Amino acid sequence: MKVLDKDSAVFLDFDGTLVDIVGTPQAVVLPQGLLHTLTALHELLGGAIACISGRSYQDLTGWLGNTPLALVGSHGAELLGAAPPNSQLQDLATWCSRELQAWPSTLVETKSCGLALHWRQAPQAESKVRQLADQLLQALPEHRLCEGKKVLELVPRQSNKGIALQQLMQRPEFRGKRPIFVGDDYTDIPAMQAAQNLGGVALAVGDRVQDYAQGGFNGPAQVIDWLRRSAHALREEAEARSLP
Ligand SMILES: [Mg+2]
Numbered sequence: 001m002k003v004l005d006k007d008s009a010v011f012l013d014f015d016g017t018l019v020d021i022v023g024t025p026q027a028v029v030l031p032q033g034l035l036h037t038l039t040a041l042h043e044l045l046g047g048a049i050a051c052i053s054g055r056s057y058q059d060l061t062g063w064l065g066n067t068p069l070a071l072v073g074s075h076g077a078e079l080l081g082a083a084p085p086n087s088q089l090q091d092l093a094t095w096c097s098r099e100l101q102a103w104p105s106t107l108v109e110t111k112s113c114g115l116a117l118h119w120r121q122a123p124q125a126e127s128k129v130r131q132l133a134d135q136l137l138q139a140l141p142e143h144r145l146c147e148g149k150k151v152l153e154l155v156p157r158q159s160n161k162g163i164a165l166q167q168l169m170q171r172p173e174f175r176g177k178r179p180i181f182v183g184d185d186y187t188d189i190p191a192m193q194a195a196q197n198l199g200g201v202a203l204a205v206g207d208r209v210q211d212y213a214q215g216g217f218n219g220p221a222q223v224i225d226w227l228r229r230s231a232h233a234l235r236e237e238a239e240a241r242s243l244p
Helices: 036-043 056-066 085-097 123-138 160-171 186-197 220-242
Strands: 008-012 051-052 070-073 108-109 115-116 143-150 151-156 178-183 203-206 215-217
Touching: 008 160, 036 051, 036 070, 036 220, 051 160, 056 070, 056 215, 070 160, 085 108, 085 115, 085 123, 108 220, 115 123, 115 215, 123 143, 123 151, 160 186, 186 203, 215 220
Parallel strands: 008 051, 008 178, 051 070, 178 203, 203 215
Antiparallel strands: 108 115, 115 151, 143 151
């Protein structure tokens, strides 16, 4: 994969793109040196780097809050800040947890703007989870259903990762640059399309969304290697420019 140049604006998904997907969302491990590489790229790209995740803004901040990256949570619904708490979502999450009591390995994740039902560790619960998701959809008409890897999620209808990318591209540090989006899952497709519509590139991690991309990586380790090589090349280029 060709390394980034200084006119790139980089948009990265988190799970499955920067970190390997593991049993539960809280069990992921940040690869060594990742925060350092992201921070270096932020400087070298003049601030044009963001992470757009399906995690809540608050959750994402726990992982990447020590970097200066622009952070977007909840599939675009939380642009650079957390949404206020929503008691209806809390109540529905409690109800779901009760309904799923027979499958203790399922996980009901309450998010600031939605709800996620995970069955990665309880494959036999899939049909019950699908049934609950349909019931949730009726209770939350302003939401739509998104499917990920062994997870069904209710997300706000009016936002997606593509809209978030377009909004970030209007900010001074991103404006006029060439957007490059990297993601691995279906909820990344709107952002992959938005990057291409703005004259940029979409890159896929794994094979799930490769039909929407112009290139890709086989896993997070390859993405990180590419980011690291890009930072190195950008640093050398900047140093060459500053020579008398
Ligand atoms: Mg992902």
